[in-house]
Amino acid sequence: MSSALPKAARRGLADEAADLVRAAIFSGHFPPGAPLREVELAERLGVSRGSVREGLARLEHEGLVRGGWHRGTTVIRVTAEDAQEVYALRAALDRLAATTARRAATAEQLSALDRLVAEMAAEIAEGGDAPRLVALDIAFHDQIYAAAGNGRLTSAWEAIRSQVHLLQLRRVDVAYDHYRARVVDEHRELAALLRSGDIRTLARRAEEHVESARRSLLAGLPTAP
Structure with a gap:
């Protein structure tokens, strides 16, 4: 050389x-x-x-x-275009992560999801600090990607993770009541479906979970001139 x-x-x-x-x-x-x-x-x-x-x-x-x-x-200032692009990619990744984790997750990893849902519920009971709820939300999905055990899938998630976090924070700024009313139940349902054998329902609900976030954020963003 x-x-x-x-x-x-x-x-x-x-x-x-x-x-x-x-x-x-x-x-x-x-x-x-x-x-x-x-x-x-x-x-x-x-x-x-x-x-x-x-x-x-x-x-x-x-x-x-x-x-x-x-x-x-x-x-960055979050725009409707940002939301459309990031959530579209996230929906595809989350669907794959959830269905893969359904086959690969350990009992310990599933229990970790339950603990995160319990922390979300406790946070809301104590008043619901928005940044703390979003951090728990992101940690829940981190755990699903870890349970999937696919390094390239995890890398794809990590490439948009910070943007997802920022979008979710913007979402709670513009539609906190919508977020607070759904965050526990939606994540509890996902945790339950990861234990069930109904992969089709899990895949659909993983996508719908992201679509709900996308609609909520877009409804609250100002219309571009």
Whole structure:
């Protein structure tokens, strides 16, 4: 070999910066359209501007922020087109994940789903913190993908996971009553169907679960001019 391989870059601080900014976006600290300035973030996070820049690049790859050479980086504003595209892809992935998990899930993994549903119900009983409910919602679906045991399927989910999380947060902003009224029952039904032998019903309900979210969000989004 004529030249040596370059040394691997240490990207721990960039990953940490991405994790912290992502969490701040999901908590509502940085709302849609909010500017994300490298200098301010570097100072607040205690890392270099380079680490912040790399972290923001990761978030842009995830579809959470937008930026460019001649404009600042901002949190994305959710549009109807975003919702249509992401939820269409999610419906196909969730259907496959659910039917695959039906055949592969362990008793422990199914019990983990039950615990997450119980946590959702408890959260609602205590008042229903929207970001916490959405985090439990995403964790429930993480568990289904893990139970499916298909690495490429999980990678496809992870490619849109952050966008799904952001869309669900926007959904509760515009239609919280709809979300709160359905989140426990819909997830409890999915957990039950994963134990049953009715794969066709499971596949249909997995898609309908996503379609319900899509309709709810689109109904609350402002109409484009």
